[in-house]
Amino acid sequence: MEKLSKLLDVEELDSNLFRSRQHVENYRKILFGGQVLGQALMAATRTVDDRLPHSLHAYFLRPGSSEMPVIYDVDPIRDGGSFTTRRVVAKQRGRAIFNMSASFQIREPGFDHQCDMPTGDIPTPESLKSTQQLAEEAGLNTPQHDQRRYMVDFRPINPEIHYDNKEHPPHGMMWLRVEGELGDDPVEHRCALSYASDMGLLGTSLQPHPTSLFDPHMMPASLDHAMWFHRDFRADEWLLYVTDSPSASAARGYCRGQIFTRDGVLVASTTQEGLIRKIK
Numbered sequence: 001m002e003k004l005s006k007l008l009d010v011e012e013l014d015s016n017l018f019r020s021r022q023h024v025e026n027y028r029k030i031l032f033g034g035q036v037l038g039q040a041l042m043a044a045t046r047t048v049d050d051r052l053p054h055s056l057h058a059y060f061l062r063p064g065s066s067e068m069p070v071i072y073d074v075d076p077i078r079d080g081g082s083f084t085t086r087r088v089v090a091k092q093r094g095r096a097i098f099n100m101s102a103s104f105q106i107r108e109p110g111f112d113h114q115c116d117m118p119t120g121d122i123p124t125p126e127s128l129k130s131t132q133q134l135a136e137e138a139g140l141n142t143p144q145h146d147q148r149r150y151m152v153d154f155r156p157i158n159p160e161i162h163y164d165n166k167e168h169p170p171h172g173m174m175w176l177r178v179e180g181e182l183g184d185d186p187v188e189h190r191c192a193l194s195y196a197s198d199m200g201l202l203g204t205s206l207q208p209h210p211t212s213l214f215d216p217h218m219m220p221a222s223l224d225h226a227m228w229f230h231r232d233f234r235a236d237e238w239l240l241y242v243t244d245s246p247s248a249s250a251a252r253g254y255c256r257g258q259i260f261t262r263d264g265v266l267v268a269s270t271t272q273e274g275l276i277r278k279i280k
Helices: 004-008 033-045 131-137 186-196 202-206
Strands: 010-014 017-020 052-060 071-079 083-092 095-105 152-156 171-178 218-229 239-249 252-261 266-278
Touching: 004 033, 004 186, 010 033, 017 033, 033 052, 033 071, 033 083, 033 095, 033 186, 033 218, 052 186, 131 152, 171 186, 186 218, 202 218, 202 239, 202 252, 202 266
Parallel strands: none
Antiparallel strands: 010 017, 017 071, 052 095, 052 218, 071 083, 083 095, 152 171, 171 239, 218 266, 239 252, 252 266
16 A cells, blocks of 8 residues: 555445455454554544544454455434534444444634653654564564554664563653655544554553563454544654553553654543463
């Protein structure tokens, strides 16, 4: 695909019914969760006029297959004076693999404050290596480790925490931006960021333990995902993804993320719980 916008585009089959046109190739033929997030949000926005998504709450119910399209069934639950609510169920083979509730709001002024972006000597993204370069240098050249298919440039600030299988504190930072230029529609940028937000988050819960998502004896999977969009941004410009993991237990890791523009504006927040099961 030339750019992520092609992946996020969904085909309208009928009123409130959509189908994916493209998918991300996966070495296990399992759908990437971020793809379903981004496409489901795009399907929901196609049923809403003049309002932007401000939050979403989703559950991953079953593994999806990357070898067939996904059907997105949108339920127009409510159209209010200021807020609109949509529910989306993603299906394959007639079974639900994912569901999501999304809320949309008109643009309106209000109180405004935010937390500060982390301070200190944060390297610029131009001075860092991408996850693709890091994987190649580490000899991880299998299809499992090919990051180019995701069409997002990730540049971790402390790359060793992702690859060395040693114990590290459960927090991290990485720069990200969508490869290629997106259009000016803010919906496209919010869908693109929801897609990208599923990467680099769950691995934070493994950092205090001597393993990683690349361990062949690990079974990682997103279980749920929530996201809030605070302010406008461009997903094709550098954003700083700050993550931490307050807890891991019962084969589940809980993670949080904050996303800042390069000049320190907090544009989005996200949370996720995922399966981090050790295969015996």
